[in-house]
Amino acid sequence: MSDRDPQARVVYDYPEDRLVGTVLATGETFATDDPRRMAEWLFAAGARHGRVLMPDWREGDISPPKGDKIALNYRLVQLGMDESARRKIEGIKPRSPWKTRYFVDTEFTSFENCQLISIGIVGEDGREFYAERTDFDQNACSDFVKSSVLRKLGQFPGRAMPFAQLRTELREWLEAIPTKPKPVLSYDYHGDYELVELAIGGSLPAGWSHENVSGKLDAERLAAFVAEHAGEHHALFDARANALAFR
Structure with missing residues (x-):
């Protein structure tokens, strides 16, 4: 054939x-x-x-x-x-023998009335987490979110859930990550980190640290990934893009 x-x-x-x-x-x-x-x-x-x-x-x-x-x-x-x-993400290896970065991205309703909609995390070691919230207030969404974010939800069967379930699953996923090499939650917007803390109801589990990598993302690689995979404004796809674009 x-x-x-x-x-x-x-x-x-x-x-x-x-x-x-x-x-x-x-x-x-x-x-x-x-x-x-x-x-x-x-x-x-x-x-x-x-x-x-x-x-x-x-x-x-x-x-x-x-x-x-x-x-x-x-x-x-x-x-x-x-x-x-x-497949592209699987080709990434941890850039340091001492730590493993986990790139996070979120989607949320608006800057004025910020409620988590979805969260994606992609590790240099190939681990991924993704969840969508089913009980956010759609009336709180900005026009941009309604036109560019909501239509991209629902691509992963079984990953839409109430906030309470999302909190439990995210906590358990983070706690299951080995602490050696040191896990580092990496984001390009501090609001993503704040939404992670909100989602789990407190600080990251023991052994974790976090960092802002907005100045360490290769713009050309980022744009190429988004263009090929239509990933912009979807939490998991954007997290994958950042994982690939990190330098």
């Missing part, structure tokens, strides 16, 4: 009102009425955007509705960009 041959096929089961996907190499099938779930199943099975057949009526099959096609392909694109970004 060449790198352009189809890897999967998706048709629409009209009587059942669902999508049916088939991995061509194995014959394995999956059925769902959710195009995003179909995309995630296909991706996990090895199918990538541009290599999923969705035949039309001229081929004797009922084609998936246009909206489902768009949603399925968009989700495959998102998953592909995430995979590509993770």
Whole structure:
């Protein structure tokens, strides 16, 4: 099989009102009425955007509705960009034998009424944390946040949760990080650090330190990552960008 041959096929089961996907190499099938779930199943099975057949009526099959096609392909694109970004981050190694940096970024409602929306942390050792809050006040969001941040939420299934759960999971993640080499929470905006403290209800766990690295990020590498992975204004993608751009 060449790198352009189809890897999967998706048709629409009209009587059942669902999508049916088939991995061509194995014959394995999956059925769902959710195009995003179909995309995630296909991706996990090895199918990538541009290599999923969705035949039309001229081929004797009922084609998936246009909206489902768009949603399925968009989700495959998102998953592909995430995979590509993770591969780049995995190539990063700690810059110092004495400490490991963990780059953090947050999204929040507004400067005037600041409530945490999401948080992403990316370590030089490959560890990552990401969570979205479900109970922030959307009325507190600025127009910019409504147009540029909220539409990028929901890309990671299972990572949206109430604030209390986010606090617990973030605390546990931070406390599980080894303290040798010394873990350093790195940010390019001090407000990100303040939101981390707010999220965990106090200071960082014992053994952690923190630093502002805004003057140590390579602007060209940062811009290149954002342009390739559409990462700006998403906490995890922005944290990955900073991890890659640090010099």
